[in-house]
Amino acid sequence: MKVVENLSSTVIVGGIDSMSQSLALAKKPHIIIATPGRLVDHLENTKGFNLRALKFLVMDEADRILNMDFETEVDKILKVIPRDRKTFLFSATMTKQVQKLQRAALKNPVKCAVSSKYQTVEKLQQYYIFIPSKFKDSYLVYILNELAGNSFMIFCSTCNNTQRTALLLRNLGFTAIPLHGQMSQNKRLGSLNKFKAKARSILLATDVASRGLDIPHVDVVINFDIPTHSKDYIHRVGRTARAGRSGKSITFVTQYDVELFQRIEHLIGKKLPAFPMQEEEVMMLTERVAEAQRFARMELREQGEKKRSRNADDDDTEEALGVRKKVAGGKKKKRKAF
Numbered sequence: 558m559k560v561v562e563n564l565s566s567t568v569i570v571g572g573i574d575s576m577s578q579s580l581a582l583a584k585k586p587h588i589i590i591a592t593p594g595r596l597v598d599h600l601e602n603t604k605g606f607n608l609r610a611l612k613f614l615v616m617d618e619a620d621r622i623l624n625m626d627f628e629t630e631v632d633k634i635l636k637v638i639p640r641d642r643k644t645f646l647f648s649a650t651m652t653k654q655v656q657k658l659q660r661a662a663l664k665n666p667v668k669c670a671v672s673s674k675y676q677t678v679e680k681l682q683q684y685y686i687f688i689p690s691k692f693k694d695s696y697l698v699y700i701l702n703e704l705a706g707n708s709f710m711i712f713c714s715t716c717n718n719t720q721r722t723a724l725l726l727r728n729l730g731f732t733a734i735p736l737h738g739q740m741s742q743n744k745r746l747g748s749l750n751k752f753k754a755k756a757r758s759i760l761l762a763t764d765v766a767s768r769g770l771d772i773p774h775v776d777v778v779i780n781f782d783i784p785t786h787s788k789d790y791i792h793r794v795g796r797t798a799r800a801g802r803s804g805k806s807i808t809f810v811t812q813y814d815v816e817l818f819q820r821i822e823h824l825i826g827k828k829l830p831a832f833p834m835q836e837e838e839v840m841m842l843t844e845r846v847a848e849a850q851r852f853a854r855m856e857l858r859e860q861g862e863k864k865r866s867r868n869a870d871d872d873d874t875e876e877a878l879g880v881r882k883k884v885a886g887g888k889k890k891k892r893k894a895f
């Protein structure tokens with residue numbers, strides 16, 4: 558209780574404004590919320606800043622932080638904080654590898670779990686579709702039309718595919734916006750805010766958005782590219798059906814993804830039903846989709862060239878040049894366009 562009463566300030570250390578962060582840290586805040594890399598940067602470069610008085614270390618999404626991706630950063634942080642502290646690890650999925658957990662340097666650890674196996678919430682209706690890889694885009698458009706009126710998060714495996722798919726959908730009149738690691742912090746926040754404010758109904762993202770985002774109005778999660786690590790499935794579908802609400806998830810399974818999908822079903826201990834579809838209706842979309850694919854490729858190329866020539870990050874599809882107009886005859890079409 559004493560700790561809570563004494564809390565006077567919190568600093569969030571993320572993004573790139575290092576100077577204002579340094580000023581905030583100089584005021585000796587009680588709570589610092591940071592990514593490991595940014596924290597190490599301040600520990601090494603911000604005069605007078607240290608963590609010698611630290612009492613509590615909290616790792617949210619701990620399995621990710623203890624992963625080898627953050628090895629150097631976490632090791633550096635653990636070296637400069639007191640051994641005598643309380644450490645809390647949180648995550649919907651936790652690594653079983655003792656070796657990794659040992660890295661958090663726990664003493665007499667206590668584990669609290671809401672379930673002994675990985676479970677998704679009851680109000681989440683989970684489906685899969687088994688389709689040929691070459692028709693993925695057409696099936697996506699079909700599903701978006703079928704479930705029109707909902708808010709969607711669509712997960713792709715690469716930044717490039719996220720950007721391409723966003724352009725494709727925009728060319729077809731959907732209000733889609735991308736979010737991925739090749740976008741600047743400002744652009745990412747911009748995308749997120751437009752989606753949060755319901756100004757855009759489709760957020761396309763890499764796994765950068767699979768954890769931690771709490772946007773209550775997400776109705777449907779689509780795994781357009783199946784997650785390679787099955788635990789990521791749990792985090793991705795957890796973006797919908799939050800806090801007692803209901804939601805849907807649809808996982809695209811192509812001829813190349815069967816094994817990964819079986820691993821997901823094994824992990825969640827469930828056999829998923831197929832999402833009902835009218836194949837003939839999907840096939841009727843292929844021509845329009847092929848045209849939009851062609852323009853999306855052109856836009857992607859134009860954006861790449863613009864970026865190279867200006868060396869700027871021009872990564873928001875909303876700034877795509879006039880190619881979209883050529884598809885839509887200069888007018889922005891409404892959703893459920895066909």
Ligand SMILES: Nc1ncnc2c1ncn2[C@@H]1O[C@H](COP(=O)(O)OP(=O)(O)OP(=O)(O)O)[C@@H](O)[C@H]1O
Binds near residue numbers: 768770792800
């Ligand atoms: N006890 C509660 N009663 C009602 N709503 C709650 C309660 N606890 C949390 N919530 C709400 O549930 C939502 C999800 O909470 P939170 O983002 O903390 O979950 P989480 O476990 O960190 O999720 P994840 O790590 O998967 O992103 C939030 O909108 C939060 O306000």
